[in-house]
Amino acid sequence: MNRFEVITPADLASASRLLAQDGHVAFAGGVDVLDLSKQNVESPTALVNLKGLKELGGIEVRPSGELRLGAMAKLSEVAEHPAIRARFTAIAEAAGEVATPQIRNLGTVGGNILQRPRCWYFRNPDVNCLKKGGDTCYAISGLNRYHAILGGGPAFIVHPSNLAPALIAMRASATIVGPAGERTVELEKFFTLPTVDPKRENSLKSGEIVTEVIVPASPSSVRSHYLEAREKQSFDWPLVSVAIALDRAPGANTVRDARVVMGAVAPVPWRSPEAEAALKGGPLDESRARAAAEAALKDARPMSDNAYKVVIAKVIVRRAIMSVAGLEAA
Structure with a gap:
């Protein structure tokens, strides 16, 4: 792991400007970014600490019945929230299945949907696979026990998020803030196939931050x-x-x-x-x-x-x- 600094921005605009710089990586719960750094998949020169940004936190069930999940909301909070368990059951169940209680107390909504693939070729620092800028997906002729059975090619990774399928099933959208302002995207359209770009998994642009996930109200039926x-x-x-x-x-x-x-x-x-x-x-x-x-x-x-x-x-x-x-x- 290379040496890096930790920067705590004063506000969301500052965080966005920092993340637009080369080598600057967002740090929230830190579960995945530290793994990637130790595996030399990521080599950040700076971690931009998002933990102090109040705009990214919180869980709210609004009077309209709409659910707001701040990107920094803890997975344990989502899993245990009484209103989510009653009215958005799949989301609470998915959050409750993530890893261990210790990781759920640390991991965040944004971190779970943005985590990178667990493919052993991608995570191996000695393998320059297609997702890291190489020209080969080694799973095709190699060890592919955990790889894609649908939508694969040219890379055959699988999306690792527990939470994302439940959010998409409940028609969620993500609010994204960046240098060009704020935009909203349906979560189903946020994730991108390797045919679009094998080196990325979503449509986030440089300097953009997922601030919240919004789940529309559902009928009682x-x-x-x-x-x-x-x-x-x-x-x-x-x-x-x-x-x-x-x-x-x-x-x-x-x-x-x-x-x-x-x-x-x-x-x-x-x-x-x-x-x-x-x-x-x-x-x-x-x-x-x-x-x-x-x-x-x-x-x-x-x-x-x-x-x-x-x-x-x-x-x-x-x-x-x-x-x-x-x-x-x-």
Whole structure:
């Protein structure tokens, strides 16, 4: 790790100006940036400490029913917030699945959605892979047990965030502040595929900071659920995750609207319009849940060592749908 300085800006405008400089990296919870620095993937000359910026903190459920999550809000606070658990259940569940209690007490909403891929080639300081400016994604012919089964190419990383699929399922947007002012982007459109630029995972520009995530109010008829499968239950990133949001007609079992978003299967949180279409317009039962799971994975293209993820993903999607519908899942 190279030597660096820590700079604490007085306000958001100062932080933006600092982050527009080469070698300056944002520091919040610090979980990922310190890992990247120790692995020599990042070599910051300065860490811009965002912890003192009040504009980035806080959790608020507004009178309109809209949820505001400050980028610096702790994951433990999101997981334990009574109103989020009751009205935005998938978001609380996803935050509660992140890592360990110690990391949830330190990690932030912004840090979780902005964390970089956990691919072992990308994280290896001796490998100059495609994401680091090289010309090869070594997962294609190498060890690819944890890599993409959907949306891969030319790089086959998977997006590591637990929280992002749940936020997208609940139609969240991000507020971003930078040198050109403030802009808002739907979180589904914030993340970018390697076909856009294999070296980046999102649309943040130089000097820009995610300040908050806004989740619109949901009708009382909407129910949501987040579910993941992982190798270790103690502390691990998911092999596959899914967030489901269903809107059913009051007093009926007919699905009026659905959102199905998978994590850890693609370079971005992967929304499946095909699965959503399979759920809409009819009575929700196990056969419809199975059809939606099959539709969600119909375009899967597993690599040499990760075909097992297709099977797990189908099961996880089906179980999540059955759970949010209050039906017993096999």
